[in-house]
Amino acid sequence: MTETASSGPTHSVLELVGQHPIGRIPVQEVRPAVDGGDRPTKSVVNELFPITATVFREGHDQVNATVVLTDPDGAEHHVRMHLLNPGLDHWGTTIFANRPGIWSYRVEGWSDPYATWHHDAVLKVEAGVDVELMLEEGARVLERSRGEVEHAAETRQRLEESITALRDTGRPVEERLAAGTGLREPLVGAPLRDFVSPSRSYTWWVERPLALHGAWYEMFPRSEGATQDPETGLWTSGTFATAAERLPAIADMGFDVVYLTPIHPIGRTNRKGRNNTLDAQEHDPGSPYAIGAEEGGHDALHPDLGDFDDFDAFVARAEELGLEVAMDLALQAAPDHPWATEHPEFFTTRADGSIAYAENPPKKYQDIYPVNFDNAPDSAYAEVRRIMQVWIDHGVKIFRVDNPHTKPVEFWQWLIADVAVDHPEVIWLAEAFTKPAMMHTLAKVGFQQSYTYYAWRNQVGELTEYVTELSGKTAPFMRPSFWPTTHDILTPYMQYGGPTAFQLRAALAATLVPTYGIYAGYEHCENVARPGAEEQIDNEKYEFKNRRWDLDTEHGGRDEAHGRPNLAPFLKRLNEIRRQHPSLHWLRNITFHSAEDENFLVFSKRGGGAHDGSDSDEIIVVANLDPFAPRATTVHLNMPSLGLGWSERFVAHELLTGAQWDWGEANFVHLGPGSLPVHIIWVRKF
Template sequence: MTGRIPIESVSPVVDCGRTPAKAVVGEWMTISATVYREGHDALGCAVVWRSPAGLKQPFTRMTEVGSGTDRWAAQIRPDLMGRWSYCVEAWSDPYRTWRHAVVAKLDAGQGVEDLANDLADGAEVLVRAIRLVPKDDRPRVTEAVLALRDTGADLAHRVAPALALERLLWHHPVRDLVSRSSSQAVWVDRPRAAFGSWYEFFPRSESGHPAAEGRPEHGSFKTAAERLPAIADMGFDIVYLPPIHPIGVVNRKGANNALVAGPDDPGVPWAIGSAEGGHDAVHPQLGSLDDFDAFVARTRELGMEVALDLALQCAPDHPWVREHPEWFTQRADGSIAYAENPPKKYQDIYPLNFDRDPKGLRAEILRVVTHWIEHGVKVFRVDNPHTKPVNFWQWLIDQVHAAHPDVLFLAEAFTRPAMMKGLAKAGFTQSYTYFTWRTSKAELTEFGADLVASADFMRPNLWPNTPDILHASLQHGGPAMFAIRAVLAATMSPSWGCTPASSCSSTSPGRPAARSTSTRRSTSCGRETGLPRRRPGTPWRR
């Protein structure tokens, strides 16, 4: 409580106001608070809210949620992207106090002598109200003042004009003892942040032509674009592309995580960077940057948009390794440490160290993200964000949103609940969840309740499967189970996604391809199934 009238339990408030709540443009958002005062005088409450430009919005009066609950609420509807703010104001309402008393005395049969002071008090309140109401309504209020003071009229005619002002003075009240809550923030995204269906799509798996003599053909942005109308026809909103950058040659892994790659092994897309470029480059076999621009444009023509994977890790031959060795962890022998999750080793991945040159590394990552935004990317699926500092993500998202408030970030973090929710509070637009491993009615009920409890700051995006996650229920349930899980994902959350068979990372039928990040490695992913083989029911350990 911060003023004369107590204002408590304001909602939505995330972590005592340290991070904004979330909403989207056009969404009705409920603001509520517990407000009460001593005695029997009437009080009023309102939401005072401001746009990202600091402009005060229309006065939004709150109503009590159930008589006697002292819980007040109102709905606001932001119409611009960006950081909004609001507070709750409460006040003593002398007109409503006066009106309640007069009506009660009239109902009790009291006469003009009994109400003499009430009539005078009412006139004084209405004199104050004249300057608060719109100009067109001021004559009504003036007439009510004159009627209250007209000793020649009967009691009913003296009070009737003043009692009739109830609706007008609800919207334009006389306010005493005004008290305010602390200001709270709400980040407002574009509507796509709240709902959408995602289709994971590997362009290199879409050659558009059958393999010649059993040899795989690498797809490109041009051939992959031929698949886009079919994706649009299925009703998907977002075409998510795993990393499209050059793939490392040094320590390249082969099929099924083999330590030595064969001459035709394409490598792992998440092992980013080679002599051909890094995070701001396009894999040559996929085409040029102009080809990527054309792919993005075609996607938009079909009513969809591209989401690009943002995987902040490097192959050993990434240009950053040569130009900025200070961005990596160096071992005692002077070598750069590759990714490990003991006893697992990922020799083709060098994790970034965000503590050695945070200023330089942050500036470069912001440059990369801005580069892709300038090429039409407005959605980023962030790989393994829980392996990077949370305050880095808060900084990066704030920096991007300052110039591009329409950019969305999906956190791909299957990890501990505190970290998942912490990333959402840091600014991630959407979050992966434990949906994949929740299969029984009891598990799904508990899971759904937890999503509702976190709804002010965490938007779930449910995925039945990914290239490296295949639950036992899908392994053994057949096509029907895939349909069931897709329906559950699409109805339990406004946002959901899937990895279909044609979007696996293999380049030809029967040709396995491995995927690695700093903390995980998939097994095989053949075109026949589009899904990896893995131990039933076991989530990937992070």
């Protein structure tokens, strides 16, 4: 395609005064642009997201805009933009990528000679002003298009006919004009463009779908299959082989990822005892986050779990069941770690000569030395990259990173990029419960997913505000992962809300955002906290747990024989719903609705996430956030956001129970303890 590019005087004078050339056709405010374009925008394969820009020019000539996508092979793809707001010169379109890799996009503003002629000719010819002049100018514009733009044979034939008609004085003027103006649609796909003015190019990382959408299940491998001698009270650790026996149940519940807490040798010096005490007993297993002992460090396996053949068999079994294995990357060392003697420069030495242990006031971790990356960055970076490769070579493609906000951001930027060169499939989840600036920057430099403040957002206003932010201004770079609890987090809401709270928070996590996770034991609603702490008593970080999965009833509900809930069937149904309904796979497609009772959260997700024909899938979620009392209210739906008129009706198919109702804009609901705290409704139109 031949085009007239923007040109102008030398820009050296602009450089002297610190200005970047604006371009013949100004293109401004391109969105998304993460940190002004210094960081990549993110999406996954087939994920739709909007590109907008302000494009304008002087005078009255018509202007137009195009998004140019450059794929990983360097080929360019043009996508037409549309004028969204004429008064603000605001243009937009929606793009997607059909394969992973490093893409880029730019917005090109250009003068549209055909549209300019079309606009002027219709006005002047109908008014009888400069009729022959306008028709001749139309012929010349079409001649330029014929000569400068590559067209399909059919369009070229129409161009020839229109040029002839415009100059045929024997025909009625109206017919001649119509011959020229009737080419608007054929010329849209291959326009004549003058003064093409590109914006800067914006890097666009396109990743595999699991980087956005998935369900995670966390386990401590040593607890799976662990047994306790009834006479001595001594425990025998679970192994990779016994942990693999749990995988079919996890897969049957519909999870995509099984996440393992650290599986390395555990230090003995300053080992923590039960409930984080400092007086560990002889047989206490210690925290798996106190990594390193005489058996090895981050590149070794705890001998109680098995060897690398056993680990490989665990990974292979997970893959057979459709699960991916995620490993915990905790860059810290027990005092017994080989690094403590081989690389003392990796740590901070205090004035008294001791190595500083980890602290997160008021918490103290006397069994852990944090790595100081500033003392010897070259060797520290290289050592971490080496251990990463060990696990990648053993089939691990996902890493949950413990406390990444306590390490330099530039280190993560380098490490993630270096791994991505040879292993772009690797996914990184940041466990960074910290200030927004750090969380956002970790996402910008490469972390595909991030833990969030979801566990502490329990009210309608809090959740609405937070999810609006996550699905809006931070969506181009940060993908949230919602966890109701973790092995370190048990909020008061979960401590006191009972099984209703566990059902509700899992359902919201699974539907508000595309990625969520639970920690083993969630099925049994484990909710007893250690006094004075927002974490479980008898924390699994410091001891073995045998949850006796064999006692769970097969068909769900409460295990009456042993007095404990069993939410496994509920979680299975949640994950079935997620897999069956594409609208729940995406982040940016959420709309919040209203209810007359302030305790009700109402939102919908409507297709719009993927270029796969799923636009018609629509889900409505109605939740009573009060776990203590049944409540009734009327919900009010924004019908146009569902693709319906305000007075239209639809079939509300409740997916947790199978019930169906006739719904419209206003609908009565009753939810809470004793039944279900949430409706997940599939919108089926009459």
